[in-house]
Amino acid sequence: MKMLAAQAAALWHARSLCWTLTRREISARYAGTALGVLWAYAQPLLTMAAYYLVFDVVFAMRLGAGAPTHAVGTYLIVGMLPWMAFGDALARGMTSLLEAASVLQKNALPPMLFPVRAVLASSVIYAPLLLLLVLAYAPLHRFAPALIALPALVLLQVVLCMLWGAVLAILAAALRDVAQLVTFALSLGIFLSPVLFPAHLFPETWRWALWLNPMTPWVSSYQGVLLQGAWTPLSHWIGMACWLIGGALLLQVLLVRSRDQLTDWL
Numbered sequence: 235m236k237m238l239a240a241q242a243a244a245l246w247h248a249r250s251l252c253w254t255l256t257r258r259e260i261s262a263r264y265a266g267t268a269l270g271v272l273w274a275y276a277q278p279l280l281t282m283a284a285y286y287l288v289f290d291v292v293f294a295m296r297l298g299a300g301a302p303t304h305a306v307g308t309y310l311i312v313g314m315l316p317w318m319a320f321g322d323a324l325a326r327g328m329t330s331l332l333e334a335a336s337v338l339q340k341n342a343l344p345p346m347l348f349p350v351r352a353v354l355a356s357s358v359i360y361a362p363l364l365l366l367l368v369l370a371y372a373p374l375h376r377f378a379p380a381l382i383a384l385p386a387l388v389l390l391q392v393v394l395c396m397l398w399g400a401v402l403a404i405l406a407a408a409l410r411d412v413a414q415l416v417t418f419a420l421s422l423g424i425f426l427s428p429v430l431f432p433a434h435l436f437p438e439t440w441r442w443a444l445w446l447n448p449m450t451p452w453v454s455s456y457q458g459v460l461l462q463g464a465w466t467p468l469s470h471w472i473g474m475a476c477w478l479i480g481g482a483l484l485l486q487v488l489l490v491r492s493r494d495q496l497t498d499w500l
Contacts, residue, residue, distance in 0.1 A: 235482070235483075235486050237486055237489040237490050237493070238482060238485055238486040238489060241344055241345075241346045241489060244344035244346075244347075245344060245346060245347060245350060248343070248344060248347055251347070252347055252350060252351055252354070253354075255347070255348075255351045256351050256354045256355050256358065259351060259352070259355045260274070260355050260358060260359075263355075274359045275363065278315060278318055278359075278360065278363055281314070281318070282311045282314070285307045285310045285311050285314065286307040286311065287307075288307065289305070289306040289307030289310065290305045290306065290307035290308060291307075295307075297309060297432065300432065300434045301432045301434075302432065302457050302458065302461040302462050303374070303461045303462075308371075308461070309432075309457070309461070310429075310430070311367075312367065312371070312453075312456050312457050312460050312461060313427070313428060313429035313453045313456070313457060314429055315360070315363060315364060315367065316364060316391065316449065316452055316453055316456055317424055317427070317429050317449060317453065318360065319356065319357070319360035319361070319363075319364065319391065319395075320391065320394075320395060320448075320449050320452075321420045322356045322359075322360065323352070323353045323356040323357060323360070323392075323395035323399060324395055324398060324399050324402065324416070324420070325416070325417065325420070326352040326353065326355065326356050326399070327349040327350075327352045327356075327395060327396070327398075327399020327400065327402065327403055328349075328399060328402035328403055328406050328412070328413055328416055329352075329403070329406065329413060330348040330349045330351065330352040330399070330403050331345060331348055331349065331403040331404065331406070331407045331496075331500060332403075332406060332407060332410075332413075332500065333348075334348040335500035338496075338497060338500060339497055345496055346400050346489075348403070349396065349399045349400040349403045350400070352399065353392065353395045353396045353399050354392075356395070357395070361388050361392065364384070364456075365384060365385065365388060367384075367460055368381055368384060368460070371460040371461065372460075374460075374461065374462075374463070375462060375463030376463075378459075378462075378464075379463075380458075380459050380463050380464055380465045380466070381459060381460075381463070383459055383465065383466050384456075384459055384460070387452060387455050387456060387459070387466070390452075390474055390478065391452050393478060394452075394474075394477060394478055394481065397478065397481030397482055397485055398448070398477075398481045400485050401481060401484050401485050401488060402416055404485075404488045404489070404492050404496065405488070407492075407496060407499040407500055408492070408495075408499050423449075426443060426444060426446065426447045427444060427447045427449055427450050427453055428444065428450060428453050428454055428457065429449075429453055433450075445473060448477045450473065451469075451470040451471075451473030451474045451477070452474065454470055455470045455474075
């Protein structure tokens with residue numbers, strides 16, 4: 235893991251530059267608009283409001299027995315917001331090296347600076363929204379102590395997106411088809427997760443397939459904490475650790491293999 239550790243050390247030394255680039259990316263994304271960066275928060279907030287209005291108010295749809303809550307919109311919001319955060323961060327991290335090709339070819343900057351910057355720019359938008367869900371859902375269980383696990387879950391999700399965003403960024407630099415494949419996988423991956431339906435509704439003999447989705451342990455944990463005030467079970471923490479360790483190991487291999495070729499690929 236020497237190469238990964240070296241990249242992490244380089245990022246730490248360039249942390250001020252990383253934060254400056256992150257702020258510039260957020261500002262540039264909404265430059266020229268009247269509301270500026272508020273547009274970044276408007277989209278997920280309006281989407282969540284639409285779920286609640288349509289499913290809970292207009293149609294008053296309900297989930298059956300065994301679900302962590304009966305209100306469909308309330309259930310969807312808890313899973314959909316983390317999934318949106320994951321998809322946005324992963325997509326931006328994946329294309330970050332390609333977008334920074336001209337900069338990397340002219341400057342001796344750590345390549346991982348750009349996937350990390352892209353994920354941080356996304357996390358600045360979504361992480362506060364995930365934490366603000368506490369205000370909406372804590373009354374369901376009277377501010378259960380399990381809510382203290384939420385910051386850790388959000389932080390680990392950011393790390394997950396950094397690791398796998400960097401992995402995909404290197405793969406996309408080597409083979410442009412990766413971006414198309416990942417975009418397609420994200421559009422289908424939501425159906426192989428407990429975002430749209432409780433896990434117990436998935437066929438029992440195929441329930442293991444849900445764990446092929448990296449967001450399954452996170453989404454299940456958010457649902458348990460926010461909807462029921464339940465502590466995250468050990469199996470979910472193990473699932474998260476597997477995806478984090480797997481991402482770190484794969485990134486280490488790719489960093490070694492691409493060390494002398496990455497700039498040429500770009």
